[in-house]
Every structure is written in C-alpha cells, then in structure tokens.
Amino acid sequence: MSHVALESVFDVTAIRRDFPILDKPLPNGLPLVYLDNGATAQKPRQVIEKLVECYENYNANVHRGIHALGDRVTTELEEAREKVRTLIGADEVEEIIFTSGTTMSINLVADAWGRKFLQPGDELLLNEMEHHANLVPWQQIAHERGAVLRFIPLTADGRLDLSALDDVLTDRTKLVAVTGLSNVLGTINPIGEIAAKAHARGSLVLVDGAQSVPHGYVDVNCPQIDFLAFSGHKLYGPTGIGVLYGRRRLLEQMDPFLCGGNMIRRVRKESSDFADLPSKFEAGTLPVAQAIGLGAAIDYVQGIGFDAIAAHERQLTERAFRQLNEIPGLKIVGPGVSERGSIVSFTVEGVHPHDMAELLDRRGVAVRAGHHCTMPLHEWLQVTATTRASFAFYNTLAEVDALCEAIQYARKVFRLK
Amino acid sequence: MSDDLYDDHILDHYESPYHRGHLDMPTIVHEDENPLCGDQVRLELLIENDRVREAWFDGHGCAISQAAASILMKEIEGKTLEELRAFQAKDMLDKLKIRLTASRQKCGLLSFKILKTMIYTLDERKGQGDGSDGA
Structure with a gap:
C-alpha cells in the first residue's frame, strides 16, 4: 500500500480525537508521546462512555436480579461475550470465559486442565520468550504433577527455531504454550505451523494473545488452536477484564477453577453440581462494567479495521527501525521488521534502560524499561534490562521522531558522543 | 538539592566510581537487587576495631544505583559501626x-x-543484645 493511499484511508488525527488522554499536557507541560501500549493501551471515549452508561443507567449484578436493571445488564454482558466470540472466530459463545486478564486465563488452564490431565513424565512445551504469566503457572503445575518442561530453542535473532520443533515435540507433549507476539522481541510466532505439528502429535496448543490480539492476530480456527488467553486493557478496553477461549470439549472435561456463586447448578451440604459453560468458570461476581466496556472496545477497533491498523502500525515500526538503527550504540533486540509486530525493544550502550526511560519521560515520551516480566529471555539476551517502545494505531510518525530525538538527548546527558 | 537527576555529581561517580572492585579478605559481604529494575549491588567491607577500614562495591544497573553505591563507599570509610x-x-x-x-x-x-543488613548481621554475629545499638 502506498503512503498516500494509506494516509487517505487512515486519519490518525481524527482517531486521536477519540482518546481524551492523548491531548492532555503532562505535568511538565509537554505533550504526551505514549509509546507504552504493550503495557496497557489508552481508552477511546467510546469505551469510557460505555462504562459511565453502565454505572449510570443499568448497574446491577448479572444473571441474578429479576428486575429491569438485572435484565438489561445481563443482556449487555452477553452481547459483549458475543462480540468477543465474533472477534476471535470461536464457534460457540459458551467457549468464551470472562476472567480478570491473561494471567488468570492461563492460570485457569494450568490449574483446571493441568491438575486433571497431566501425568508424571508428561511434557509441556514452552520457550524462553514467554512472559512470566505463560511460564510460571506451567512451572508450578509441572512441579505438582511431576510433568517435564521442555523449551523450543530460539534462533540468534529471537525467533522460535522451528527446525528444532520435531526434537522437542514428542509423544509425551501434552500442551504447547506459546505467545502470539513476544512482548519484548516483537516476534510474531508462526502459530499455524506450531499448531499443526503439535496437533499431529496429539498435543494441545495454548496461545498467549495478550500482545497479538490487539493487533489482529486473533482467529482461533485459522489456524486452529485449543486455548486463547488475552486481556481487555491492552485491547483499548478496561483493566480487570480478560478472556479465556477454550474448545467446548476441553472446557467441559475440566474441573472448575474457582468455586463459589454463579458456577454451581445445585449445592448440597457435602457436594455440588456445577453450572454449564461458561458459568462453570465464572465464579463470583464478574467485572461486569469492564466486560461491557470490552465489548465497546471491540466495536471500536473493528470499526477502524485490523487491516488499516496493521498497515499504519507497520509504517510506525519501519520508521522506528530505520531511525533507531542510526543512533550510535543502539541495538534493537529481536528479528527484522518483516517478522515482528509494533514492538521495538533496545539497549543503548552507556545508558542503562532505567536512566533512558527516566530521560525519555522528561521529554514526554512514555516507554517501559526493565525485564518486562521476561527474566529468562533477558538472560538469553545477556542483558539485565531493555527499553521498549510499543506502538498503537493512534501513534504518529512524528511521535517516532520524538522518540529518537529524546534518545539522542539522553545520550547527550550521559556525555556520549 | 538538584532537580536534575543526572548532574555532574551523579555522572562522575557513575563513570569513575570510587572503590568498584573486591577485597581480598572482607569482614562481611552482602548483595541484593532491585527486582523492578534489575539493579544489582554487592558490598564488601573490611572492619577493624568496629571501624570501616575499607569499603568496596561491585554491581550493575542504572546510573542512580551505581553512583549511590560509589558515594556510599566513600562516605562510610573510616566511620565507626556506631556512626553507621x-x-x-x-x-x-x-x-x-x-x-x-x-x-x-x-x-x-x-x-x-x-549496608544496613550488614550492620544487623555484624551485630548478630557479636551477639550484641546489650542495648548498645542505641535502641
């Protein structure tokens, strides 16, 4: 797509007007350059207004009150669930479980599936680029069940080394847990190829979609996967709401995760029967307004369209690559621009990432610094921390330039030539 | 007090730290990290007659954490444990x-x-429960 054609279909100025926070000056008076979208995305007023609408007009608990508000809020929540189903291409709405976020979604599977189906000696296939949320729950359940963790090696440029997949994927592999898009390297993983090989071996596939879903890598049937976990707040929705998608057959076989209200059919003094999907995995009061807000967020991104979003984010990422690579001592981690999403993490010789983030902040540029909840990956990279810029569709090419200028400023403060 | 985080005082210590390295026979060694940032610092002290004769550090991390360690090493040499x-x-x-x-x-x-953890450890080693730590 040519530059001119793209600008004509994608009006970033108009889009930015939907995000109230983006034109509020910072305490130091500078405009905000928000490049920490991988941590959490900003919210369009359509989402904020939906939350207000919910609290002002039909706040009630769901699936409980036999009254007008209860009916309305339940309808809104179930509409949001249907929007999630459509977004990820799931067959049935009962396969959409509302959780508090990606972390809870993965813990749910590790616990409810792992405890029931993992046998001593079974294998879980992971890799070093996973976020702690897609690593630590598996460590814990493997330890409890006597299962073994195996790891797909990484290539030198930070991709999964699929040439080694046949070695690490065995007849004992019960589940492959893999991120759709690395939150540090930016690598887009070839889920289709991994899923095909895993399924051929009789293994399930769980995709951590925290980073990939907001950029449109979402369909659970193309390629076919078994579990998908993601968060609302990185998808321009509220915090506190997330999704677990699971195939109906699997969810039905699994025992409950959390127990209490809403997830039961019949409770006796000594034992209970459990509710049907999805309630079986939705114990207690859901984050109701947040779920409804997530529905509004899905409407919003689908209104822009993932193709347009991807094209714009690609422009941002390509420009960032070109300009960052010209900065002396700056090293980008991860693969080339054609194999990554809109995440660029880097180190700058002579400036520690935390000092870098602090100095960028003084220029109004918000990034993240640290290990980004991927300590094994940073060990693999042989650095203690990186600085990460992560772009969203409301970012502009001028903001990429502002990032690079701020990095040059930081280098100057540190007396680097 | 400066609002400029990265003034010459900090950057000088960061670039040319005081006593970055190791002691042959330290009286006490302790290290810790800041899991949020990944800053890591290790201190080594040589104590003689309840006084810090030499203080050295090693580690990696942001300019603030490393400069602070350098500044602290310079500060505590010659001080008594009581002063620390x-x-x-x-x-x-x-x-x-x-x-x-x-x-x-x-x-x-x-x-x-x-440093504070080291002082507690030294006090415990001495079995110092006699109130002389100023409690």
Missing part, C-alpha cells in the same frame, strides 16, 4: 544531592539497604 547505625535513609538521599521520585528512591537506596 545512626546513618539513616534520609542521610543517604541527602548525600546523593538530587531529588528522587518514589520509584527511583529504590535505586538510590539499594546500597544503603545492603
């Missing part, structure tokens, strides 16, 4: 001569925290 017991977090922040946000105070106080 009285040395408080505020004193440490004053020595840095910059104003730190709450999150960066963790960086600025990492080596101070390690």
